[in-house]
Amino acid sequence: MKAVAEMAEARRADAQIAIDNQRFGAIEEFCDLASSYARSASEAAWRGDRLTLRTHLVQLRLTTQNALQVFNSLGKPAGAVE
Numbered sequence: 001m002k003a004v005a006e007m008a009e010a011r012r013a014d015a016q017i018a019i020d021n022q023r024f025g026a027i028e029e030f031c032d033l034a035s036s037y038a039r040s041a042s043e044a045a046w047r048g049d050r051l052t053l054r055t056h057l058v059q060l061r062l063t064t065q066n067a068l069q070v071f072n073s074l075g076k077p078a079g080a081v082e
Contacts, residue, residue, distance in 0.1 A: 016075040023070050030067035034060055 041056035 020074050023074055026070050027067050030063050030070070034063045034067065037063060 037056045037060040041053055041060060044050075044053035044056055
């Protein structure tokens, strides 16, 4: 029985690693988008374009919130103590 439990735990750990890898990929994409929105906001501010600046700042905020939400859903690092 102990061997079966160990195999099940190893499978759970492998599944968690795969899920976290997908989440890290999503965070990377959100950060790329946030970088683009920040650059666009900066350019809009330089031009004095309030409407476009607000739009990009809202996009930046939402993208950052989404990245943090995904980050908070990551599993505990290997060896972490609860």
